[in-house]
Amino acid sequence: MPSQKTSPPARAPQRKRGHERVASLLSAAADTFVEKGYDAATMTEIAARAGASIGSLYQFFPTKEAVAQALMGGHAEALYARIGQLTARAPQWGNDELAGQLIRLFLDFRRQQPSFVVLTEVPASVPKGEALTIRMRIRDELIGLLGGRYPGLPTAQVRAGATVVQYMMKAAVALHAETASTARTAAQTQLRRTLWLYLDDLANT
Amino acid sequence: MPSQKTSPPARAPQRKRGHERVASLLSAAADTFVEKGYDAATMTEIAARAGASIGSLYQFFPTKEAVAQALMGGHAEALYARIGQLTARAPQWGNDELAGQLIRLFLDFRRQQPSFVVLTEVPASVPKGEALTIRMRIRDELIGLLGGRYPGLPTAQVRAGATVVQYMMKAAVALHAETASTARTAAQTQLRRTLWLYLDDLANT
Amino acid sequence: MPSQKTSPPARAPQRKRGHERVASLLSAAADTFVEKGYDAATMTEIAARAGASIGSLYQFFPTKEAVAQALMGGHAEALYARIGQLTARAPQWGNDELAGQLIRLFLDFRRQQPSFVVLTEVPASVPKGEALTIRMRIRDELIGLLGGRYPGLPTAQVRAGATVVQYMMKAAVALHAETASTARTAAQTQLRRTLWLYLDDLANT
Amino acid sequence: MPSQKTSPPARAPQRKRGHERVASLLSAAADTFVEKGYDAATMTEIAARAGASIGSLYQFFPTKEAVAQALMGGHAEALYARIGQLTARAPQWGNDELAGQLIRLFLDFRRQQPSFVVLTEVPASVPKGEALTIRMRIRDELIGLLGGRYPGLPTAQVRAGATVVQYMMKAAVALHAETASTARTAAQTQLRRTLWLYLDDLANT
DNA sequence: TATGAATGAGGTTTCATTCAT
DNA sequence: TATGAATGAAACCTCATTCAT
Numbered sequence: 001m002p003s004q005k006t007s008p009p010a011r012a013p014q015r016k017r018g019h020e021r022v023a024s025l026l027s028a029a030a031d032t033f034v035e036k037g038y039d040a041a042t043m044t045e046i047a048a049r050a051g052a053s054i055g056s057l058y059q060f061f062p063t064k065e066a067v068a069q070a071l072m073g074g075h076a077e078a079l080y081a082r083i084g085q086l087t088a089r090a091p092q093w094g095n096d097e098l099a100g101q102l103i104r105l106f107l108d109f110r111r112q113q114p115s116f117v118v119l120t121e122v123p124a125s126v127p128k129g130e131a132l133t134i135r136m137r138i139r140d141e142l143i144g145l146l147g148g149r150y151p152g153l154p155t156a157q158v159r160a161g162a163t164v165v166q167y168m169m170k171a172a173v174a175l176h177a178e179t180a181s182t183a184r185t186a187a188q189t190q191l192r193r194t195l196w197l198y199l200d201d202l203a204n205t
Numbered sequence: 206m207p208s209q210k211t212s213p214p215a216r217a218p219q220r221k222r223g224h225e226r227v228a229s230l231l232s233a234a235a236d237t238f239v240e241k242g243y244d245a246a247t248m249t250e251i252a253a254r255a256g257a258s259i260g261s262l263y264q265f266f267p268t269k270e271a272v273a274q275a276l277m278g279g280h281a282e283a284l285y286a287r288i289g290q291l292t293a294r295a296p297q298w299g300n301d302e303l304a305g306q307l308i309r310l311f312l313d314f315r316r317q318q319p320s321f322v323v324l325t326e327v328p329a330s331v332p333k334g335e336a337l338t339i340r341m342r343i344r345d346e347l348i349g350l351l352g353g354r355y356p357g358l359p360t361a362q363v364r365a366g367a368t369v370v371q372y373m374m375k376a377a378v379a380l381h382a383e384t385a386s387t388a389r390t391a392a393q394t395q396l397r398r399t400l401w402l403y404l405d406d407l408a409n410t
Numbered sequence: 411m412p413s414q415k416t417s418p419p420a421r422a423p424q425r426k427r428g429h430e431r432v433a434s435l436l437s438a439a440a441d442t443f444v445e446k447g448y449d450a451a452t453m454t455e456i457a458a459r460a461g462a463s464i465g466s467l468y469q470f471f472p473t474k475e476a477v478a479q480a481l482m483g484g485h486a487e488a489l490y491a492r493i494g495q496l497t498a499r500a501p502q503w504g505n506d507e508l509a510g511q512l513i514r515l516f517l518d519f520r521r522q523q524p525s526f527v528v529l530t531e532v533p534a535s536v537p538k539g540e541a542l543t544i545r546m547r548i549r550d551e552l553i554g555l556l557g558g559r560y561p562g563l564p565t566a567q568v569r570a571g572a573t574v575v576q577y578m579m580k581a582a583v584a585l586h587a588e589t590a591s592t593a594r595t596a597a598q599t600q601l602r603r604t605l606w607l608y609l610d611d612l613a614n615t
Numbered sequence: 616m617p618s619q620k621t622s623p624p625a626r627a628p629q630r631k632r633g634h635e636r637v638a639s640l641l642s643a644a645a646d647t648f649v650e651k652g653y654d655a656a657t658m659t660e661i662a663a664r665a666g667a668s669i670g671s672l673y674q675f676f677p678t679k680e681a682v683a684q685a686l687m688g689g690h691a692e693a694l695y696a697r698i699g700q701l702t703a704r705a706p707q708w709g710n711d712e713l714a715g716q717l718i719r720l721f722l723d724f725r726r727q728q729p730s731f732v733v734l735t736e737v738p739a740s741v742p743k744g745e746a747l748t749i750r751m752r753i754r755d756e757l758i759g760l761l762g763g764r765y766p767g768l769p770t771a772q773v774r775a776g777a778t779v780v781q782y783m784m785k786a787a788v789a790l791h792a793e794t795a796s797t798a799r800t801a802a803q804t805q806l807r808r809t810l811w812l813y814l815d816d817l818a819n820t
Numbered sequence: 821t822a823t824g825a826a827t828g829a830g831g832t833t834t835c836a837t838t839c840a841t
Numbered sequence: 842t843a844t845g846a847a848t849g850a851a852a853c854c855t856c857a858t859t860c861a862t
Binding site for chain 4: 447570585596601607608
């Protein structure tokens with residue numbers, strides 16, 4: 001043995017580099033999807049933006065769809081968790097406060113993970129099944145939230161309520177994507193109020 | 206605004222045969238866009254579905270974008286007109302009725318022209334500018350509607366109200382696209398009620 | 411017979427209209443070829459420029475090549491004739507004058523019929539055979555010219571001389587196509603002088 | 616001058632295999648351009664001749680124009696260099712010798728790189744801007760040559776002389792492309808003599 | 821493992837030419 | 842005869858994916 005070079009922690013650095021690479025690839029993918037949309041985004045551009053080669057990208061994600069799914073999956077988990085946090089605190093809030101917190105949560109999420117919306121909305125594309133699954137899971141989270149907040153409400157009502165809330169979140173997010181203007185701000189305020197009115201109505205059923 | 210490069214418009218047919226062709230091409234295009242989405246729809250498939258050759262398609266629509274625009278344009282006019290009809294009758298209705306009529310109008314329209322929604326929602330695609338224009342025009346129609354229905358309301362309120370209504374229509378249309386179920390039906394009912402609550406609130410401002 | 415409308419001269423006006431149409435089609439074709447080159451010029455554009463339909467164009471010219479040939483043929487005849495006129499007058503001129511007249515003739519022709527050059531130069535395209543024929547015929551005209559002007563010259567010399575003159579004409583025409591500048595003007599003058607020098611040399615052989 | 620939209624350049628290969636590919640692609644392209652001309656040459660045929668797939672061709676040359684430019688650019692450098700070599704030796708030569716060397720140089724070059732002529736002459740085509748640049752650079756080289764050979768000559772004269780020489784080279788090359796014959800050979804000899812006469816004249820100005 | 825090259829089906833678009841009214 | 846519609850081969854180019862080094 002010519003030299004006693006400290007045996008390097010076998011694969012750990014590899015793994016660590018792997019993690020970094022995956023992270024930068026996903027980040028690049030997110031940017032690209034947001035800018036171009038799912039279809040127009042190319043694997044080549046994603047790799048290039050991450051400073052990686054196309055071969056490297058395919059070493060971690062076998063298909064373009066896999067990239068999208070990894071992105072969606074990762075973000076979805078975070079979203080579920082945040083709704084769960086709201087669920088824990090919701091019982092202490094008034095309907096007014098709850099409406100505000102819900103909208104804030106979804107807008108914050110969209111701001112931080114704009115690719116999530118892009119991929120979730122893709123019309124007739126590959127990750128459609130995944131998107132559906134996620135939507136259902138979000139629905140379940142909202143059902144948990146409303147069920148906890150309005151304990152006496154019949155299950156069917158809770159389910160319908162969660163659905164309405166979900167689509168109003170969608171509306172809020174879409175509205176937020178409009179070019180900013182005083183009109184938009186006013187509309188956002190009123191949309192929050194509409195949600196409040198709805199929750200009040202739900203509570204008195 | 207330097208106006209994005211606007212795609213050349215459709216060439217107008219000048220013979221009876223041409224008119225028929227254009228009609229069948231547009232119909233085939235609508236079907237294809239709905240089934241596959243804008244990006245995944247191919248000109249080849251559109252032509253084939255219309256029983257026309259690819260050259261024939263290009264005789265009337267110089268680009269894929271032109272096909273989409275022709276579809277959107279044609280349908281948009283119809284939608285404006287229908288909102289106009291509501292505007293005329295709205296003053297006689299209660300908020301309850303108005304909410305129902307609005308939702309019915311948009312759902313009917315979606316049922317008859319599903320491609321309109323697909324093309325209008327395309328996230329990061331070519332006909333985006335056109336879609337924006339149309340959305341603004343719909344907004345204006347709704348402003349007209351609410352302005353007529355609630356004469357005392359300040360302009361800013363009317364504008365914000367129209368925006369809210371528009372995004373709730375979007376929500377209603379999206380909800381309608383969900384797999385049918387009793388839960389969906391219940392949610393639809395409640396969404397209508399939410400709109401009613403909002404209109405009541407608006408009227409009492 | 412309800413009215414005695416003067417029986418129109420059966421087909422004469424037709425024919426006349428036909429001539430006009432052919433003329434305008436050829437003119438449009440010339441413009442298009444000059445602007446776009448032979449390959450990039452389209453039959454549709456030629457027809458449109460002439461204010462005719464594509465069907466009408468094909469009624470007179472069965473192929474694109476036929477259009478080019480008609481154009482070349484018509485112009486070539488004029489060119490032969492003009493060289494013939496020079497031939498008649500050349501014996502009275504000095505070499506200086508002859509050089510000037512030759513260059514002037516070709517430059518004038520290029521100015522009036524720029525499409526002739528474009529079509530004649532087309533590299534590996536359809537009308538190649540025709541172009542060759544024309545070139546040979548021009549050669550013959552030049553042979554006639556030089557043979558008449560330098561009666562004692564052996565045939566082989568005359569033939570070689572005509573060839574040299576022809577390629578110098580080509581050079582002159584190409585030079586003329588350069589962006590105008592004082593440098594170009596000076597070069598043109600010297601090219602004429604070079605031709606003169608050559609003719610002098612030829613005469614003294 | 617707003618500089619016509621300049622086509623994206625060729626992507627440089629980074630592996631040995633890539634270099635070989637590029638070389639064979641360029642060679643195939645040269646053959647194809649010579650045989651068919653720029654417009655009629657197709658990317659498909661170029662790839663096929665090189666034994667490559669169409670995708671492989673586009674990996675290195677994003678457009679057909681890029682192929683042409685790569686060819687022209689590469690050859691042009693060689694031509695400049697060769698003229699430079701003449702420049703170094705020209706002062707020792709008589710005008711007779713210089714004329715012969717110039718013509719030999721251009722004919723040799725045409726024989727070795729026939730695609731250069733084809734692409735440079737393309738009448739109204741895409742690589743026009745590039746061709747112009749090259750022509751001007753050749754002019755400059757000739758200016759250097761004549762300036763060195765005829766030291767006392769005023770700049771304007773040198774410039775005009777270089778232009779004349781350049782167009783006579785064009786004529787010589789074109790003449791050489793004619794079907795071989797005794798007439799052609801004789802004409803070539805006389806063209807060389809004409810150039811000699813011109814250089815003599817230039818020297819005595 | 822990392823990289824760049826290779827592949828080729830498939831997409832959009834063009835255009836000479838033919839048809840039918 | 843004049844016109845516009847119809848046709849489809851073929852061109853250019855893209856891009857997800859696979860290979861080879």
